[in-house]
Amino acid sequence: MTRATRAGFTLLEVLVSLAMVGVAAVVLGTAYVNVLFNYHAMQGRAAEEADATHVRGLVMAEPQRAVAEGGGRMERPGGGSVRWETRIEETAQPDLFRVAVEMEFIPATTAAPRARREEFLLLRPTWSDPEKREALRAAFREKLERRKRT
Numbered sequence: 001m002t003r004a005t006r007a008g009f010t011l012l013e014v015l016v017s018l019a020m021v022g023v024a025a026v027v028l029g030t031a032y033v034n035v036l037f038n039y040h041a042m043q044g045r046a047a048e049e050a051d052a053t054h055v056r057g058l059v060m061a062e063p064q065r066a067v068a069e070g071g072g073r074m075e076r077p078g079g080g081s082v083r084w085e086t087r088i089e090e091t092a093q094p095d096l097f098r099v100a101v102e103m104e105f106i107p108a109t110t111a112a113p114r115a116r117r118e119e120f121l122l123l124r125p126t127w128s129d130p131e132k133r134e135a136l137r138a139a140f141r142e143k144l145e146r147r148k149r150t
Contacts, residue, residue: 051082055082065127071085080107084101085102090132099122102116103117
C-alpha cells in the first residue's frame with residue numbers, strides 16, 4: 001500500500017510565509033513614511049529658501065539705510081511669519097557696505113522657530129554719508145598718486 005501524497009501546506013509553512021509578508025510590510029511602510037517625511041521637510045526648506053531670497057531682495061532694494069537697518073516682519077503664505085534684523089557696517093571702500101541679515105522663521109504650528117544668518121557685501125551709494133564718501137575717495141586718489149610716483 002502506498003501512501004497518498006497530500007496536497008497543500010503545513011501549518012508551519014503558512015506561519016513562516018505570513019511572518020515574511022509581515023516583515024516586508026513593516027519595512028515598506030517605514031520606507032514610505034520616511035519618504036513622506038523627507039518630502040515634507042524638503043518643501044519646508046524650499047519655502048524657507050524662497051522667503052530668505054525675498055527678504056534679501058527687500059534689504060538690497062531699500063534706498064534708505066535707516067529703514068534697512070530697522071528690519072521687518074512678513075507673513076508667510078503657508079502660515080507663520082519671518083522676522084529679520086539687519087546690521088550694516090561701512091567698509092574702507094566708498095559706497096560698499098557689509099550687510100548681515102538675521103532671519104527667524106516662525107512656523108504656524110507649535111514647532112520651534114528656525115534661525116538663519118546671511119552676510120554679503122552691497123554697493124549702495126544712497127546709504128553713504130556724502131562727506132565720508134568724499135574723504136574715502138580722496139584717500140584712494142592719494143594712494144593711487146603715490147603708487148604712480150613710485
